[in-house]
Amino acid sequence: xxxxxxxxxxxxxxxxxxxxxxxxxxxxxxxxxxxxxxxxxxxxxxxxxxxxxxxxxxxxxxxxxxxxxxxxxxxxxxxxxxxxxxxxxxxxxxxxxxxxxxxxxxxxxxxxxxxxxxxxxxxxxxxxxxxxxxxxxxxxxxxxxxxxxxxxxxxxxxxxxxxxxxxxxxxxxxxxxxxxxxxxxxxxxxxxxxxxxxxxxxxxxxxxxxxxxxxxxxxxxxxxxxxxxxxxxxxxxxxxxxxxxxxxxxxxxxxxxxxxxxxxxxxxxxxxxxxxxxxxxxxxxxxxxxxxxxxxxxxxxxxxxxxxxxxxxxxxxxxxxxxxxxxxxxxxxxxxxxxx
Amino acid sequence: xxxxxxxxxxxxxxxxxxxxxxxxxxxxxxxxxxxxxxxxxxxxxxxxxxxxxxxxxxxxxxxxxxxxxxxxxxxxxxxxxxxxxxxxxxxxxxxxxxxxxxxxxxxxxxxxxxxxxxxxxxxxxxxxxxxxxxx
Ligand SMILES: [Cu+2]
Numbered sequence: 001x002x003x004x005x006x007x008x009x010x011x012x013x014x015x016x017x018x019x020x021x022x023x024x025x026x027x028x029x030x031x032x033x034x035x036x037x038x039x040x041x042x043x044x045x046x047x048x049x050x051x052x053x054x055x056x057x058x059x060x061x062x063x064x065x066x067x068x069x070x071x072x073x074x075x076x077x078x079x080x081x082x083x084x085x086x087x088x089x090x091x092x093x094x095x096x097x098x099x100x101x102x103x104x105x106x107x108x109x110x111x112x113x114x115x116x117x118x119x120x121x122x123x124x125x126x127x128x129x130x131x132x133x134x135x136x137x138x139x140x141x142x143x144x145x146x147x148x149x150x151x152x153x154x155x156x157x158x159x160x161x162x163x164x165x166x167x168x169x170x171x172x173x174x175x176x177x178x179x180x181x182x183x184x185x186x187x188x189x190x191x192x193x194x195x196x197x198x199x200x201x202x203x204x205x206x207x208x209x210x211x212x213x214x215x216x217x218x219x220x221x222x223x224x225x226x227x228x229x230x231x232x233x234x235x236x237x238x239x240x241x242x243x244x245x246x247x248x249x250x251x252x253x254x255x256x257x258x259x260x261x262x263x264x265x266x267x268x269x270x271x272x273x274x275x276x277x278x279x280x281x282x283x284x285x286x287x288x289x290x291x292x293x294x295x296x297x298x299x300x301x302x303x304x305x306x307x308x309x310x311x312x313x314x315x316x317x318x319x320x321x322x323x324x325x326x327x328x329x330x331x332x333x334x335x336x337x338x339x340x
Numbered sequence: 341x342x343x344x345x346x347x348x349x350x351x352x353x354x355x356x357x358x359x360x361x362x363x364x365x366x367x368x369x370x371x372x373x374x375x376x377x378x379x380x381x382x383x384x385x386x387x388x389x390x391x392x393x394x395x396x397x398x399x400x401x402x403x404x405x406x407x408x409x410x411x412x413x414x415x416x417x418x419x420x421x422x423x424x425x426x427x428x429x430x431x432x433x434x435x436x437x438x439x440x441x442x443x444x445x446x447x448x449x450x451x452x453x454x455x456x457x458x459x460x461x462x463x464x465x466x467x468x469x470x471x472x473x474x475x
Contacts, residue, residue, distance in 0.1 A: 111470040
């Protein structure tokens with residue numbers, strides 16, 4: 001299609017094609033940045049993996065050009081029969097020696113980055129257990145005898161390497177924060193481990209990466225790296241029991257929470273609620289998401305979650321409380337939002 | 341081959357036996373590769389599970405086994421190279437279905453299998469050399 005085409009129909013087609021291509025490129029490129037992208041690394045391990053990707057991609061492109069260039073040469077440019085010597089040389093050189101060296105080099109490079117991917121942590125240990133479909137999280141600072149329990153959110157000190165021990169309750173899950181590092185499967189009854197070192201403070205998103213049932217796609221989590229001092233202050237606050245409700249609405253909400261038996265599944269430390277079936281709610285009001293990365297933590301979303309649980313998250317292991325009146329839902333939301 | 345000579349009644353049987361042996365021989369290089377591969381995986385897995393302190397010794401042992409495996413493959417490859425006899429005959433493909441062709445073709449195949457087995461053994465050794473811990 002040349003530029004001086006007078007046929008407007010054809011030119012329109014070309015323009016549309018170009019716009020489409022532009023759109024496609026920007027969509028693809030947009031997928032490369034943001035909170036959950038292995039191509040926008042913010043952690044030491046993710047950076048190494050990102051480089052691995054680009055090296056492999058570069059190698060693949062060069063090989064593709066060589067193979068297709070050769071193909072083009074023998075089918076279009078020089079169609080005469082090749083000499084026996086040349087053909088043999090091509091087969092032995094291009095088919096045996098060259099790939100052996102290239103694959104050997106790539107294998108050596110890949111192996112050389114493997115040990116550091118599993119470097120030991122240098123202080124804090126997290127224990128993360130995959131549940132259906134949420135994340136049980138325990139923080140074990142160095143020397144701790146009991147953990148600080150949280151859920152559905154991973155916070156890490158920036159610039160430090162934290163040890164992460166992974167387990168699962170019932171089925172296989174996979175723990176993945178693309179911006180910070182590689183993924184690691186979680187198996188029931190078998191502990192696996194990884195470590196992560198965010199290079200800067202920031203906020204990212206993690207996602208379960210192994211199909212685990214109806215709400216697998218809704219099993220995500222927020223990830224926050226904080227300057228170490230802020231992190232320690234945050235962790236101390238997480239260790240504290242829940243604050244008592246301060247408003248009338250929140251106090252009513254606390255009574256509804258007890259009356260409806262939420263405490264059979266949820267713990268709110270410092271109250272009678274000690275359940276361990278669902279996420280610990282002691283500080284749920286200060287979390288960044290509800291339902292493992294599914295909703296935000298606005299009052300409206302608390303109400304939606306409690307009333308329409310199963311509609312929001314298929315097969316979720318929490319009953320919906322749609323029978324509660326609007327006023328009661330609002331009180332419950334006030335109570336939970338106040339648990340900071 | 342145009343020589344008129346009385347066929348020795350045993351000759352055919354002997355030739356057949358020899359071919360059967362070289363048919364076996366072409367599997368030996370890949371079999372060596374398999375043994376090396378299984379040993380590398382097995383020894384490292386068992387050592388790391390049961391006695392991580394002995395990993396150094398295990399790696400040394402596997403290194404020695406690698407040399408032995410490569411020596412065996414080299415020897416098999418050299419024998420197969422002579423059987424192929426391409427330098428003298430200039431015949432790469434052995435396209436004719438005669439006994440002579442079959443004989444040389446089996447050599448040819450064995451050379452290629454020895455080559456790929458040697459590459460496999462070297463690649464299989466790289467993790468043992470480069471990954472220094474059980475991590
Ligand atoms: Cu999943």
